[in-house]
Amino acid sequence: MIGLNRRQALQATVAAGGLLAAPRIGLRAQGKPDKLVYIGENQGGWKRVLMEEVAPAFEKETGIRVEFTMLPVDAWRARLKTELGARSSGIDIAQWSVGMAGYMSPHLLDHEEVVAKISARDPDFDWGDFLGGSKRAATYDGKLSGIPYRITTGILHYQKPLLERAGFTGAPGTFEEFLKVAQAVNSPPDRYAVGIMGKQGSGSYTSFASWLFSAGGQLVDFRTGEIFINQPKAVEALQFYGDLMAKHKLVPPEATTWEFDEIIAGGQRDRYVMAQTFAPYGTLINDPANSRTAGNWAWDVVPGHTEKEQSRTWIDGHFMAVPRYTRNADWSMEFIRMACSKDWMRRSMERGNAPPRGSVLRNPDLVAKLGWPPVAASAIETGIPTPAHPAWDTLEHALRTGVSATLLGQKSAKEALDEVAADWRRSLRRAGVGR
Template identity: 85%
Template sequence: MTALNRRQALGAGLALATLPAPRLRAQGKPEKLVYIGDNQGGWKRALVEEVAPAFEKETGIKVEFTLLPTDPWRARLKAELGARSTAIDVAQWSVGMAGWMQPHVLDHEEVVAKIAARDPGFDWGDFLGGSKRAATYDGKLSGIPYRITTGILHYQKPLLEQAGITKAPGTFAEFLKAAQAVNAPPDRYAVGIMGKQGSGSYSSFASWLYSAGGQLCDFRTGEVFINQPKAVEALQFYADLMAKHKVVPPEATTWEYDEIIAGGQRDRYAMAQTFAPYGTLINDAANSRTAGRWAWDVVPGLTDREQSRTWIDGHFLAVPRYTRNADWSIEFIRMACSKQWLRRSAERANAPPRGSVLRDADLAAKLGWPPVAAQAIETGIPTPAHPAWDTLEIPLRAGVSAALLGQKSAKDALDEVASDWRRGLRRAGIGR
């Protein structure tokens, strides 16, 4: 990620508690473990640059990272795991991959039990409930959470205070009122969104959908909810921010991940519902024009703050069924996901899934957003993991985009999405 590459690397001299020495295992020791993951963002820096060398020093085993762009990463895992290849020892996967990954990885309830037996201080209970839900598909835990992202409200507190708004907007109406009060085009608009018709569309819209009480569909029965009244109300509100109220930068229709960060750094907007860890980058004194101005809260609810619901997604570390080095793969994951190393990873752009890390007082004082993320993750709704979701998401992107551009009403756009979804679910053998 461009913004991440610009950040100065933090010192690696953080004092870490000594990890328990691994017990002797009957399994032979390999020269290396092969890790397959994606190369997006810098959140794996602690994993690659610090955890892996510490693991090699402790065990004598090198970790070889193959980090690929999203599509090649997924294709590599599908091809090798589908062929039952023994060449992958640690597989990194994200929520939307769970449906097809699950048959190829160990039951990670058993992995957790093995880790707990080796390291009683690992503390599985410290992992946030939302992170465990996101790592579970069809009732089976399919990986150990390493990174959990969620959508929270980022806002420039001084700008809202200058407009007489003394607390974060807690409802849709309060959000619109605040947006209209701080909107100052063409130099600064009120609201940043990821408006490009692409992979960021879902996460930019989903918090509004869930906080309005809307739903997607039922992957068991094939019932579609995306065009029901609550979902329509959510999309109409979201689209009106751009098409009707003009409180969104016009260029936001080209924005995705890097652009929402850069827009906050360049003072192009006063508020945004976006990835929680982006707060570190938007508020980065070395790169941001707006550093020191940002505050964070959960996303607004429709008519009450208690209705706030957001999306959660993330990345998990899993042991493939076919590796010959399962015992050592588990040992690497134990180390990577320990309290000590996840605390360190938070300093290096990761969004850890542990409550003790996100609620750490020093980290909260330094970064600001982690306790809010912890709160949001507990009630968050994981990105759909059913294999059919990849097909359904494409028409949803088009429908959201059409509403943002004012080409269709939210009702017409979502009626069309629902029609596409019904056909797609039937083709997947779901429903009638």
């Protein structure tokens, strides 16, 4: 579906991914609502196909409008917690990510049953095509709690011609090599070496996590309550990361305001040479229609600490789920079935998504066009999932403060992470972890 325009996409929906011509189990009996309410987050451009193409196709076929309420990350999580906690029937489709599984799962249908219903309606849905890792990420405490729509990880994005001009034939494989390359390609104030999501916010964790895990650092053991975030390997990782900005001045000063959209825009505007960020952002950063750096970008796994083989990064994903309390469950399933079909997921990958279907990620045309999918696949194999314990949201907020203080040079990594660890101990005690 390379180069598919909107009209062709709508036609393809009728032919392949649209609503089934045969009678659909439960849909007629349930009745047809005027709309379905979808609650999601508004960061990044990877939902454009979902909102701009799939939803209109669904409305054309069913007459049902999909009303999207897309919120900043923290507001999105709070909205879902509040409404689902109150057993509200006002949400028909809930979008959630890995770290939310602990508190979301009790409010969602068992999606093994959802898959069974979808597969009965549409044998071509092919649940076996979804990567096993995406299914594990969608599972909490043995319950499949959503249908994967996006599975992503952090990789190294770099402008290959600029590295070659500085005498480097490939991507840096270790922390030391990364610093050496960064110092060689840094050319402020027009272009800096490294882009980061430096705002104290929801992007803080993913910007730091690949450094943490590649250095051999850990977060916390939720079974025992043992805290690792202020141990030497974690401290070394944060100090290295913080020094890129505070000491070496390799990061654009405005990166302290950057989150998801800004890291993309910074790459498009040629504000940096390298970034460790979401794999599918490569599509948007390298987009000839929007990026002055299009054609320059290449991809590799993130650097390891002292050897490339030590490279480790984070894994996350987004899932579509049917809440237990919706009155329109069967229509919600039908929208999810369409959105997660092979054709629509292939289309979504062209516009910045990272679909969980193996057939899409391995599509030769898309691999040739986009470049980053095989790198993402390698990273996912050894990546570490975002914690899914209900206490993680509280801990992650405290970690943001420590990371930000180190980036700004206000505290050493040791001072910052000791404070984070102390905060975590209090939070874990309140959550009943480790007692």
